[in-house]
Amino acid sequence: MEDKKDGFEVRKINKYFGRFRVLSDINLKLGAGEFLTIFGANGAGKTTLLRVFAGLLKQDSGNIYIDGIDADNEPEKLRKSIGFISHNTFLYNDLTAYENLRFFGQLYDIEEYESQIENVLNRVGLQKRASEPVRNFSRGMQQRLAIARAFLHNPSLLLLDEPYTGLDQRASAVLNQILEGVHKENKNAVITTHDINQGLEIADKVAVIDRGCIVYNESKEALNTDNFKDLYIKIVSSE
Numbered sequence: 684m685e686d687k688k689d690g691f692e693v694r695k696i697n698k699y700f701g702r703f704r705v706l707s708d709i710n711l712k713l714g715a716g717e718f719l720t721i722f723g724a725n726g727a728g729k730t731t732l733l734r735v736f737a738g739l740l741k742q743d744s745g746n747i748y749i750d751g752i753d754a755d756n757e758p759e760k761l762r763k764s765i766g767f768i769s770h771n772t773f774l775y776n777d778l779t780a781y782e783n784l785r786f787f788g789q790l791y792d793i794e795e796y797e798s799q800i801e802n803v804l805n806r807v808g809l810q811k812r813a814s815e816p817v818r819n820f821s822r823g824m825q826q827r828l829a830i831a832r833a834f835l836h837n838p839s840l841l842l843l844d845e846p847y848t849g850l851d852q853r854a855s856a857v858l859n860q861i862l863e864g865v866h867k868e869n870k871n872a873v874i875t876t877h878d879i880n881q882g883l884e885i886a887d888k889v890a891v892i893d894r895g896c897i898v899y900n901e902s903k904e905a906l907n908t909d910n911f912k913d914l915y916i917k918i919v920s921s922e
Contacts, residue, residue, distance in 0.1 A: 720882040
């Protein structure tokens with residue numbers, strides 16, 4: 684991937700399930716290295732939005748740009764620029780931790796992926812369990828391996844759907860350390876969450892999605908935390 688750091692931008696994203704519009708004219712923009720937290724109630728459209736960003740769902744209209752590249756023009760290249768962490772670990776239970784990462788290393792056509800696998804396993808504290816089948820792992824260990832999978836190909840954009848839900852203390856600490864590293868490397872992240880305090884702590888920009896529409900979009904520096912909490916409670920309570 685080019686060493687270009689233009690950031691992340693979406694313009695007028697719309698998505699329909701049948702006749703029902705689940706995402707409506709979504710516009711968001713992040714400069715290089717900025718983190719965005721998207722808040723919203725269950726069913727507001729957070730997960731659908733991240734799945735569209737990740738290329739797992741195709742938008743019906745609109746454009747997605749990562750580092751200045753249009754996802755519609757170079758979808759495979761853009762997919763390799765994205766790391767996605769969600770409740771689904773995307774791991775294969777009958778494979779070992781190392782075999783899972785080797786599969787994704789080959790899928791992303793990573794050069795010298797063996798050394799990269801060793802590096803990410805060390806980062807998530809699973810180097811001693813590399814030869815063990817994933818089916819033997821606790822949920823927290825599986826989540827740590829999923830974090831390793833998402834970082835294996837050194838993505839420029841990280842998408843995290845309610846990333847702290849279900850994480851044990853060690854997995855949460857691993858994720859925090861990695862996010863700090865992503866920030867320092869001037870990469871982008873988009874995080875969805877219900878947790879206002881946690882979401883604000885890691886954000887540079889804040890958005891709220893409600894019924895598939897972005898109803899709030901502001902830099903963290905410009906918001907008053909108490910006023911934002913009041914606003915968010917009003918939005919959620921109107922569901």
